[in-house]
Amino acid sequence: LGWLSEAAALYQQAKEWDKISALVKSRGAELMQQGRHQLLRGWLQSFPLVHLDKEPWMEYWLAMSLQPVSTRDSRNHFVRAFENFNKQGDRVGQLLSWAGMIETYVHDLASFTELDQWIPVMETLYQQEHASLDASVNARVAMARTPVEIGELAVEAEVLMIFEID
Numbered sequence: 001l002g003w004l005s006e007a008a009a010l011y012q013q014a015k016e017w018d019k020i021s022a023l024v025k026s027r028g029a030e031l032m033q034q035g036r037h038q039l040l041r042g043w044l045q046s047f048p049l050v051h052l053d054k055e056p057w058m059e060y061w062l063a064m065s066l067q068p069v070s071t072r073d074s075r076n077h078f079v080r081a082f083e084n085f086n087k088q089g090d091r092v093g094q095l096l097s098w099a100g101m102i103e104t105y106v107h108d109l110a111s112f113t114e115l116d117q118w119i120p121v122m123e124t125l126y127q128q129e130h131a132s133l134d135a136s137v138n139a140r141v142a143m144a145r146t147p148v149e150i151g152e153l154a155v156e157a158e159v160l161m162i163f164e165i166d
Helices: 002-013 017-033 037-045 049-054 056-066 071-088 091-108 112-117 119-132 135-163
Strands: none
Touching: 002 017, 002 037, 017 037, 017 056, 037 056, 049 056, 049 071, 056 071, 056 091, 071 091, 091 112, 091 119, 091 135, 112 119, 119 135
């Protein structure tokens, strides 16, 4: 991937954001799988903010690249990506951003009460789109849903114990 780094550096110098975007779209997942999140983050942090707003997939990959080092920053970028995907009507992008955001809460062992606003949004989206999603997107969303559903079951069990309801 040496050529990839060199190409990206040249594109950065020339401010060829669309060409870097194409590299990120085609190689983002591969770079993350290889643990090269720092390289990916470096490319994306050089983008003008206006470009990130216009290209929610760049915001998404920036959030992904931040997950290993700053879950709070990652979460903020996932929220921005989610909102921008919503504006563009990209349901797959919304679901993947939602899944990434949930992962940040799990990694932080944060309170799931903050998720209350996001659960109905995801449920609606997922019900509308799940049949048309590819297997990898379905799996990612299902993995993110699991801790949320476990948390909901725990709360229900606690309520039942409090009121001694069978």
